Amino acid sequence: GGLAAAAVLVLALVTGGDWGAPPQAPAEALYRAEVAAEDRSLVVDAVYDAATGTLLIDRAAGAPAPG
Incomplete structure (x- = not known):
């Protein structure tokens, strides 16, 4: 009882309680660009x-060219 509850609490604190979110790539692995007229x-x-x-x-x- 109490030991299991403590283990769940520790797991929640260690992982931040965010079990359903997909893993995020590190910010340095992202390259961004904007191309504009x-x-x-x-x-x-x-x-x-x-x-x-x-x-x-x-x-x-902008929108695609007609045709």
């Missing part, structure tokens, strides 16, 4: 995670 009619953000080899690209402003 001079008038900012098109803005593209890119994030590269070196730890996983993942490149995420997001259009922050």
